[in-house]
Amino acid sequence: MIVVTGATGALNGHTVNHLLRHVPPGDIGVSVRSPERAQHLAGRGVRVRYGTYDDGKALRHSFEGADQVLLVSSSDVTDDVVTQHRTAIDAAVEAGASRILYTSAQGSAFDSPYPPLAIHAATxxxxxxxxVAWTALRNGFYGDLGQLLGPWWSTGTIAKPDDGPFSWIDRRDAGEAAAAILIGDASADGPIDLTLPAPVTLDDFAARASERVGRRIGRVVIEDEEWVAAETARGTPETLARFTLSMFQATRTGHFAHSDPTLQRLLGREPRSIADQIADQPAV
Known part of the structure; x- marks a missing residue:
């Protein structure tokens, strides 16, 4: 059996959907904090059990019978995330899993300029x-393009702090790559980088956005402290603004400039490009 955590979220939700195309639903289980949100999976024959990274006993029950467990990184930034991850790993081992996959991030290291990557390194x-056998899925950055780029459609500019090369992947591709490993289409041991074939910058996003709308979208660089002040004035907590700023600062060091062909190999095709991802965004 394959058991997936975070299956009601966007990333591992894509993984489960892809698994269901290749694996009998009775061979798939999900461990979720809110089982009522996973009833659409239960209705398709997937085993749904309650599990939280704060409760080892509940996790062992939700992982029961699992050969492989896919752990999503914790989103509870107010808690001791490293301890939560250790609890989940230990529960999977105690439940008898022979392989554990974990959604890590590109550049994971204890001395990384981007704070979350030390958490991934400890995990x-x-x-x-x-x-047991394990795989760390070191995904490139992904998420809400609106948060990354700002309201470029209406303003005509991408106004953000200075940046450097990084990889922005589509969550659907990341989820499919995880599924490919789980169903045995491809082997992957230890840490693997899942990136675009070549890194991008916000200048690249501006160019692709211009093509999307048929008019010029400019790239405006805002000084770090000016950007933090503008964000806090809009109601963003300063700690969150500075956390986001640290991502831009880390890209400037070249920390995320490395690219790797593994994502393409796992997918058996080119990953969705940033042009593809922008094209999928609704007009606003």
């Missing part, structure tokens, strides 16, 4: 010490 270290 990967615990995986390496777990005694």
């Amino acid at each position: 990967e270290q615990h995986l390496a010490e777990s005694g």
